[in-house]
Amino acid sequence: MLTKIDLLNHTFKSPILVASGTFGYGDEVAGLIDVNQLGGIITKSVTLDPREGNAPPRIAETSAGMLNSIGLANLGVKEYCQTKLPQLNKLETKVIINIAGYEVDDYVKTLQILEDHAGNHAGYEINISCPNVKSGGMQFGVDAVLTESLTSEMRKHTKKLLILKLSPNVTKIEDIAMAAEAGGADMISAINTVVGMGINIHKRKPVLNTVFGGLSGPAIKPIALANVHKIYKVVSVPIIGIGGIATAEDVIEFIMAGADLVQVGTANFKDPSIGLKITKGLEPLCKTLEVANIHDLKGTLEYY
């Protein structure tokens, strides 16, 4: 298998995972695609308590992307364990649960509740980078000291994969990545959305209720690639590349820049089966690039 990836005692069917918030809990798309053909699914951010999310409007289209300010709307971890975990346990693909919070205690309690429920999930992706909620974990995401202490606190409570999802909205992402690694993170996901804004000139209003939101989609791919490459140069843990991926070529770019796996996000809204289409496109590309396994391309970028 050209696209199978063995990483940290886990076998991923392909390097293609679907990003948190763009694939729900895997059941919504049941009639459209076979989720088990994906490398993995990162479920929608779950918080300790249920959350209504932000007032509308929450989304807007941009050139080659979209702005969102959902505000972590979700059913809360208790309901998640009762209604979502049992069906996620039946999936054959890797399930990674995205957790968001406000303070260390929220993150840890949410993690503990999930650990107490026998789940088959491979691990957790810790969202310290949501730009759309006041202190939606973002105070961790921009501070290396807080990132390290949160990571090491979470590390104490789980043996499953611990993945820190980083924000591009920082001065130096390398510092945050190194802090996550020092705190005991197994992997780093990068990037979350880029802070953006749009204006409806006829209404003289921002396109989002919260004024600022998170930009995603192909528009941010160059930003994501740059951040992944910067992180690759300073950490030794595996990296999951995220940001505007829509084609098999995009995936190879991220892997050459230093990613081990990738997540497809906004493109899922346009085409729920894009993850599987990209996976199919990877095999011929691996042959063209003359590698026995796609993982052999990691970090093979050659400078001028």
Next chain:
Amino acid sequence: MVNEVATVISNYEIASNYWQAILKAPEISRQAKPGQFINILPIKSWSKMMRRPMSIASNEHGNISIIYKVIGEGTQYISDWKEGSKVDIIGPLGNTWPEFKDEYPILIGGGVGIAPILYLQDKFSSEGLKHHLIMGAKTGSEHFLEHSPDEGLLLTTDDGTIGVKGTVISALEAIFHTPSDIRNYRICACGPSPMLNAIKLFASDHSIECFVALETMMACGFGICQGCSIEREQNSDIGSSYREKYSLACIDGPVFQTNEIKNC
């Protein structure tokens, strides 16, 4: 819900900047009910990332239709669809209009909001259920139906060029001022927000049941993106809850009873 590659049967302007596209989509046609919508991919290029949700305006013999105005780039692409083009659509999505027992239906469409109203009217006509239909537009050239008050079909125009001069509320008032034995009216409406809010108020003042199909920005169309929030009326801020304060237009709607929601 299926992701179907539909074939364009026809796509033309039926009134001034009102377009109707008929799509051969057997599976969606088989599953669809009045009130439901489809999420359309206007263009494959990644330069446009969002689908366009549109109500189903008719459904017969494996063909469904949409009615739209060319407003921006997305609808411009849709208006360029040629006969025989293949288009990627997901549907049917969302809930349906309520079941009618002995209620008397007043159907109201404003602008392209007429789409889900026409589909419902088709159902009533085939069942022989008597009803009124009001369609509002700015001016006569935007109308594609015939003003026929005797058959319960009232057109309105802001400038009075066709039908009742004024808004759909003017026609609604005319119906209510006509002596009648009917007591249990029920309104089903779709159109621009100001129109729906005026109808919501009218219904509440006259103690009439009222349902509206709402249009919002939407990415996925089936509950994943959480982008299409609608603020609910029973907003008893209980601190932490999910979908108590905000419903999602895609899976909780698009049809809502007006007393359930704060604004249309």
